[in-house]
Amino acid sequence: MSSPTSTPVGSKRSRDDIPVTPSSDGLASPPSQRRRGQDSSNGDLPAMPTSPATDIASPAVHDTSLFSSPRRSVLPSEVDMSSPLMYGTPSSRVEGTPRSGVRGTPVRQRPDLGSARKAPQVDLHTDADGAVASEQAAGQKLVIWGTDVNVGTCKEKFQRFLQRFIDPTSNEDENAGLDLNEPLYMQKLEEISVIGEPVLNVNCSHVQSFDADLYRQLISYPQEVIPTFDMAVNELFFERFPDSILEHQIQVRPYNALKTRNMRSLNPEDIDQMITISGMVIRTSQLIPEMQEAFFQCQVCAFSTRVEVDRGRIAEPAVCRNCNTTHSLALIHNRSAFSDKQMIKVQESPDDMPAGQTPHTTIVYAHNDLVDKVQPGDRINITGELKKKRRGAYFIDSTADCIYRAVPMRENPRQSTVKSVYKTHIDVIHFRKTDEKRLHGLDEDSDQKLFTEERVQTLKELAAKPDVYERLSSALAPSIYEQEDIKKGILLQLFGGTRKDFSQTGRGNFRAEVNILLCGDPGTSKSQLLQYVFNLVPRGQYTSGKGSSAVGLTAYVMKDPETKQLVLQTGALVLSDNGICCIDEFDKMSDSTRSVLHEVMEQQTLSIAKAGIICQLNARTSVLAAANPVESQWNPKKTTIENIQLPHTLLSRFDLIFLMLDPQDEAYDRRLAHHLVALYYQSEEQIEEEFLDMAVLKDYIAYARTYINPRLNEEASQALIEAYVDMRKIGSGRGMVSAYPRQLESLIRLAEAHAKVRFSDKVETVDVEEAKRLHREALKQSATDPRTGFVDISILTTGMSATARKRKEEVAQALKKMIQSRGKTPAMKYQQLFDDLRGQSEAAITKDMFEEALRALADEDYLTVTGKTVRLL
């Protein structure tokens, strides 16, 4: 390839006249123009690959000469163009294509593509000198300098792509409502013509599957290829919809470049290439107006001229072309054209960082309408171009707009040494918020974790094993001994049920998340389980009931010190949306904090009304809580509620409540001892093995959560119905209710989760069986009435076992009878009544029971208690 110095074919390449097919006048640019480029102030740079931007033929001339079409009336006139309000660029008026539609629409400059808006083209097969002569003949081989991109071919290819690309398997939400069997992008163009938003988002993977070579060019030379795409789209669009009126010409925004990069793996080879990285926005700057075109006016003759900014530099005209006075031109800020720009700092998302290192940050520039699209805290995918800039303490010419300083500084001898560091940034072409849909509606792809074919294969093999459920549950927290059922419960929680949306029928969402409460003696490694789960899931939060307030769990409103803007800061529950919120010391939580959980645990939303912000956030989080008994040891003589003193309204929202007790038998002790000793002295390799397990487990869960959505089949539904009826039957014989619809829902969720464990799309009877078993186990532990030894669900749902309730009623009736038997005594002594009742009753009556009975009678409006006297009504 010819060296830059010997490339006189400096074609001016602004996005309008790029279409430089060989016949374009751009190639044979008049010598005068070239010369002008070279005698400008930076002409001493010997090896500028492009001629500087000096197409400063007065725009007025272009306007009059080109705008002769009838569409002119809908355009901003040239008067508008020079007004300070006009953010467009004059290049729009140097329209090269003959079609009226394209021409009628102003081009908007693309600062996102930045520097190389003008690139010379080079003929591969002829010497640079002979290029002009042979260009007609060798037209097809003409490429943009430094690349292998031929504008004509590239454009054709892209148009073909737009016209023909069909993706019948597409399930992207963006394509909702489009006919998948028609060319996708043509439909999108149609959409543009209707909606009038001149932006065409192109999925790079589509391009790749359609034309790998085009894709490669797009990735490698985005600065050159994207403008070509733009032209192609516009030609196509206005051919189709000649009457459309757009604000400016359509801009192509490619996204999802498959070369998706972790921020950490960016390296010098990626400079000037198109990349897609993901990260979290941590800071956004204020809007920065960036000069796109400078307006100069001669102080002597008032002759005005415009200079486009090229690579952040403005070549200040030294001589007025009108009156030939030197150095008479002054910049008029108000008449120069600016575009919006915003600096955004993006930090690596915590999920894809190696342990023990700090997250990297990258500077990103958003331009024009991408400004203010994202807020700090957003997780986004950015498609953009990595750029570097020299970081010059003395070097001004690398920075934008410093026209006044650039010239003298270059003569400054001190600049001869420069810092050898570049600054890098990314110019955004496309933003994609990954958590956008988190706030409203469904999201299948929020955890779009990419699995390699191989990995999927391993996972599927694992899923095919008959004992996968046991395998996975034993891989869960191996350092914790036994407690198989609890681990299984947690495993099912990790997978979760299938999300069902009935909001169309007005019934809202059904909870898919499984909530689990662990209670038991202190020191039974509850916290350890919680810690493990928290470390396992990508979006887990760990809080302790003691240390968290309602505010810390939900969300609070904060005033940004800089902007004075009110910002909603989300707390643990919202942050763990789609994850698991682990709450330790659940019993130590204050009542107000716990009350927040009511909404979260059933409705899966969080309502906030604070400081003028009223909103409902999604908090589709599973809660894994651990509670200690009130009396430091678990009292087996009391019910669960009595032991942990939590309101039953909250308890009934847990699908599974497990007791973690210290079982006391010899065989268990021996196994436990063996387990612990092994834990301490296991060899390195065994530890190694386990780590592998954890990674597999992580992927397995992620895969199942993303791709498996099991549904109940007929048999399973029947089995569930039977199970529920059975559960109801158990209690009915003794006048107790042993199951409520909530329990049925729990069963369904657990069965679905179990089907997910098997990677099965159908919930089958086996799943229901296991769900039943687990549910029964948990109930057996937590809802056994210590007085009768029967499982009694009402302990959890009403806070009182049925026998206790029956007894209460009996006492009240006995009391009533006793009072009635006394005849008409309007008032009685409290103490005396109590003593009488005690004397009369066979069973021991405590003062509490007596008071409860009184209260029950008072509720019946039978009597009132005032101080020490009881009055009949």
Add this chain to the structure above:
Amino acid sequence: MPSSHDWINKPLGVVEAMFAQSNSNPEWEAKVLEYFKGQLREKESHSWVPSLNDVPLHYLKPNSLVKFRCLVQDMFDPEFYMGVYETVDPSTKANVLRCGKYKDVTECGVDLNSRNTVTAERQTFYCVPIPGESPWAKESYGCSSQARVVPSTSYVPSRQKRSYEEDDDDMDTQPQKQREPHTEPHGNGDSKRQETEAPSSQTTAPSDCSSHLDLNFPLPGERGPACLVKVYEGLDSFKLNDTLEIYGILSVNPVLTVLGEEKDPSLLLLNPTESMETPEEQRAHDPPASLVPRLHMLYARPLQHNNPLLPSAPTEDQSAFVSSFLVEMASVRAELLAYLTHVLLGDGLAAEYLLLHLISNVYTRRDVLPLGKFTLNLSGCPLNSYTERLYQIVQQLVPCSYRLSMSLHTMNSMRLVPKKDYVANRLVSGALQLARNTSLFLDETQLEQGQLDSSGVRNITALGNLISWQKVDYDFSYHQMEFPCNINVLVTSEGRSLLPSDCQVPLQPQVTPPNMEEYLTTIHMAQFTSQINKFRVYLSLARTLDYSISDEVTKAVEDDFVDMRKDDPQSVTAEDLHRMLVVARLLSLSLGQTTLSRDGWMRAKHIDMLRRSRTEQQKSLNGNEP
């Protein structure tokens, strides 16, 4: 032998010579590293290299090879630089290829548009001296250095002398004093509080710049040079909070210091690319080179321990040293135990536990569970500066330590957990950002009744997490990030500590000296330095020993556990077994035994029994202990 020292005095010459020979064959980079590694492998050669830790910066020649013993406090973003570039001689117009590696600035006349420019990547680490390094360790490192440093001409000796005088009391040999870190006043009653020094020794730094320069040391009152280390190879092998000995080329080019100049906002507007960085960020990332020198890393050695008395590298040297010391182990242990017993007012059991605590070490992690940690809660400590004295004695024994006086004020105001400052784009350090095996001495006797505010609660939670899980959750504002650590926490308290601990030992003083200060001072004075040095070596060495347990003993332990549970299931829980296994391990190691014997297990059981009976006694005495 001046020629042999060229690689120390002019390392860049070596690099450039190799680059010139290479003809842009990329292998030259590996060759350079190999060369320096080879030089440093030679006997004693590393002691010829002057150390930034004990030689003042203005003594060191720019662009010479220096070493720096440090902790990686923060990792900045990777940067791209000109790895190879071309210069044009203005007179001859000849193009010369040059190497930009290991340099901050380029030569004159760079051809910015040359196609031969190679962009390469490097990363900057912000490194600080190892926090809480004991004075004896610093001194000992300083003494072992054989580097002959010639003062540069601009240096005025009288100033040096004064600096030494000032440093006398706390035995710090760092005349290069930095402004005290910008942390708010924290009344931790530390005797090491530093007087704010007039910037007399900072002739090179513009004073306005240094005045708001916060060197971001994890611990308040620290001093010493912070350093921006440019790392070229093996980026992934380094982690935050690693302790390293870095050999690299010192760069203090004043060009790097063009920063102090006023930034006027209108200029920022005019120049949007410059506004990429806030002034705070510039200050954090480009501090004046005279205050924060740059070091271009050629070789880094991870420090397994920070004890200057032990051979550092795992060579034959070390194994010989270890085996020779193992013989002495038991006797040194006895002496140390006697010494600690004296210090703990004649309480032998507490001394035993303190000794075990001092050699404890998180040797591995099983999923979330750190194994080997042994947090000791020494309750029943006499008040009135006893704990302070105790800390001083611990400090004399271990290479790194820090005493955190848990007064209400400190807990409420001090920053314990490092926090990301997004404005300055750096990790603002906190007191819990410590190197591995640092002894953290929590003095709960200083805690009085009162209100903890939200930051106080956070701090207490952080301490609790540190003790239970050996991790610190760094605050990244939008999320937290967990950094595992390995810190020996010793809690001294009056009653049982409010923080969790692995093991609580109530102190039972056998003697009540009328004057505590005097008593402890005399004990301390009675030890010879050689004796103390033996203790130091002993503690560091015992920690590094390997340990295993045979199947036979495993079986015995299991049987034992089952037996114990048989009598009274409540008496021994899984947690007790956990603890006893750790005690058994530490007990064996403290005797220099690398496997657990039956005797070892019985001893561990025995002392644990003694300890438990003591705590129960305490409980029944107090009656109200939960």
